[in-house]
Amino acid sequence: MSKLHEAINLLDSTEERTALRIFFTNTEKRIEAESILLTCKDNKEVVAYFKGLLKSEQRIEKLEQETNYLKEKLAQSELPGTAESVYIFIDNSKLYIQGKKKVAECESLYENMVQIDYGKLVEMGQNERHMGANPVIIGSRPPPEDTLWNSLRRLGYNVTVYNQNFQNEEKEVNSEMVRNILRTVYRNVPGTVILFTGNGDYGPAIREALDNNWTIEIWFWSTEMYVKHLQYKPAIESRTTIMNLDDYYKKFMFACGHPDIARVKHLEIFTDIVKDSDIMEYYIELDLFGWWHKQNENSLKLYVNNYTQWENLKNLILHKYPSGREIKRDVFCLEKDTFFKMYSSFLNHKG
Numbered sequence: 001m002s003k004l005h006e007a008i009n010l011l012d013s014t015e016e017r018t019a020l021r022i023f024f025t026n027t028e029k030r031i032e033a034e035s036i037l038l039t040c041k042d043n044k045e046v047v048a049y050f051k052g053l054l055k056s057e058q059r060i061e062k063l064e065q066e067t068n069y070l071k072e073k074l075a076q077s078e079l080p081g082t083a084e085s086v087y088i089f090i091d092n093s094k095l096y097i098q099g100k101k102k103v104a105e106c107e108s109l110y111e112n113m114v115q116i117d118y119g120k121l122v123e124m125g126q127n128e129r130h131m132g133a134n135p136v137i138i139g140s141r142p143p144p145e146d147t148l149w150n151s152l153r154r155l156g157y158n159v160t161v162y163n164q165n166f167q168n169e170e171k172e173v174n175s176e177m178v179r180n181i182l183r184t185v186y187r188n189v190p191g192t193v194i195l196f197t198g199n200g201d202y203g204p205a206i207r208e209a210l211d212n213n214w215t216i217e218i219w220f221w222s223t224e225m226y227v228k229h230l231q232y233k234p235a236i237e238s239r240t241t242i243m244n245l246d247d248y249y250k251k252f253m254f255a256c257g258h259p260d261i262a263r264v265k266h267l268e269i270f271t272d273i274v275k276d277s278d279i280m281e282y283y284i285e286l287d288l289f290g291w292w293h294k295q296n297e298n299s300l301k302l303y304v305n306n307y308t309q310w311e312n313l314k315n316l317i318l319h320k321y322p323s324g325r326e327i328k329r330d331v332f333c334l335e336k337d338t339f340f341k342m343y344s345s346f347l348n349h350k351g
Contacts (some may be wrong), residue, residue, distance in 0.1 A: 086129045100253075
């Protein structure tokens with residue numbers, strides 16, 4: 001369907017039809033809508049697109065009203081926070097989707113093996129500075145990710161999750177992120193906004209923060225040149241720092257799973273005292289990409305690319321656990337009290 005006015009008539013509500021006619025008095029929006037309508041397979045998708053569009057416009061209008069209200073309150077009250085406080089915002093959908101592709105390519109892995117250590121990500125962004133509030137993480141909801149969102153809430157993250165629309169778009173993610181950034185800007189003493197993102201168009205929020213004397217740090221993957229969204233002179237001045245995540249992924253991303261390539265070396269350990277967070281620390285300390293596989297709760301394999309890395313990792317772990325001992329060539333046990341249990345388990349497994 002190519003005629004916009006005929007498509008509008010598919011809506012049952014007079015109020016919705018009227019709102020769309022007013023909305024499409026904007027030539028650019030009308031042209032964009034006409035091109036999107038051509039991709040709709042049937043009338044049901046047309047109606048879904050229009051309703052989503054109206055919902056998005058209503059959120060923008062509400063955000064503008066809240067912005068004006070907060071600006072008025074700003075002049076009347078004493079705000080919390082300090083100039084040294086940092087506020088972290090994570091667009092997880094774009095950060096993770098683009099990140100796992102980048103890391104899988106760099107490390108020759110399958111994408112589904114790559115994961116994010118969110119604690120390390122926040123720690124990297126915070127960089128020992130004072131946190132003005134809990135980190136804000138926003139993303140879409142593929143069903144398998146529900147466990148992820150719940151675990152992040154338990155860690156104290158301010159989590160907001162949205163469903164994707166029928167075109168797999170995440171407009172609500174962008175709108176909610178802008179809303180959270182602006183609320184922070186208007187409700188706190190100017191500090192530093194730290195944004196982990198990909199291609200989200202957060203230029204308006206960044207420009208508003210700069211106009212209100214905030215400092216900006218933007219972290220993005222090289223696959224997405226985020227700086228193009230700013231188009232604002234202060235964005236290239238001293239109060240904005242743009243960081244390339246490609247140079248830092250070893251500090252917060254890792255892989256879990258068994259390799260299907262023989263050339264990868266591994267260090268095999270029997271232990272019930274080493275946590276995932278500990279393992280991540282060892283790899284970071286050696287400036288290596290973390291990759292491990294747990295066969296069961298007491299068996300762990302740590303993967304590296306060459307013998308030098310293997311030797312360095314082995315020496316570091318034995319330094320951390322002086323009671324550790326070699327129970328077979330290149331196989332170690334780190335828990336002295338459970339040595340015989342582990343050794344027995346190892347022999348049974350191999351046998």
